[in-house]
Amino acid sequence: MAEKKLLRPTDSELAILNVLWKRGSSTVREVHQDLTPVTPIGYTTVLKLMQIMTEKGLVVRDESERAHVYAARFTEQKTQRQLVNDLLDRAFGGSATQLVVQALASKKASAADLAEIRQLLDEMEASK
Amino acid sequence: MAEKKLLRPTDSELAILNVLWKRGSSTVREVHQDLTPVTPIGYTTVLKLMQIMTEKGLVVRDESERAHVYAARFTEQKTQRQLVNDLLDRAFGGSATQLVVQALASKKASAADLAEIRQLLDEMEASK
């Protein structure tokens, strides 16, 4: 009865979570002000989404003040791991290696990225 | 006017694509017979999904025979890259490194996996 279901944040939910991870605990207004310059969205839309996210358990809400304060319930890392595992199962037949290959094949992998990953590999092998 | 929108296959669509990639071109019946033992689903449900996927351009359909024959329009690799890039943008701020970290942290990457990735890094740096 801990986590009844695998919770996969939707696109909108992830956009909000990204703000909460970046800013820390925030009000609806703060989240809205962060989001709307990039992607215009109504204030009540954000409010509604965050209410739903509360019901789903994606965020926790502090109602002690007039303007409720929201915080992400799970860390960014944990959520990322969740999403990666999900994608792994749905599209990579569970092969983490293949996923890594495709991640690096994208143009977004810089030389610095490669060096960092190389170091990660070293650490993983060292801790065997 | 090539690809008007980013096409992200849904869960059901991905399940069907996985069958098509594994089997190659297939009829609805073949796809259904492959899917339903694992996850029971109605025949017409699969048919409908594949019709929609045809409209979306996720699959192509050969209607020359009585039982239409479907094939994935994009390769598994290309679709995987698409999905990884999408996830990268939505949840990793574009950092391929972080995605790799989470991918390797989640499932236990075997020594063989690590070696394979290491070789991939070598190839990528060599082709600079």
Place this chain on the structure above:
DNA sequence: TTGACACTACGAAATGCTTCGTATTAGGAT
């Protein structure tokens, strides 16, 4: 105390996904 303002709650529409039942059509066997 009353008005303005900021905030939450609620309802509902629009769209997309998933599901399947029913209708129709095409082939093949009798």
Place this chain on the structure above:
DNA sequence: ATCCTAATACGAAGCATTTCGTAGTGTCAA
């Protein structure tokens, strides 16, 4: 030709996501 089977086409229901308008409520200043 007729009937059975297998296939496609269509429509619609149920649910989730996204969107926002409107209503209600609490706070503070004048």
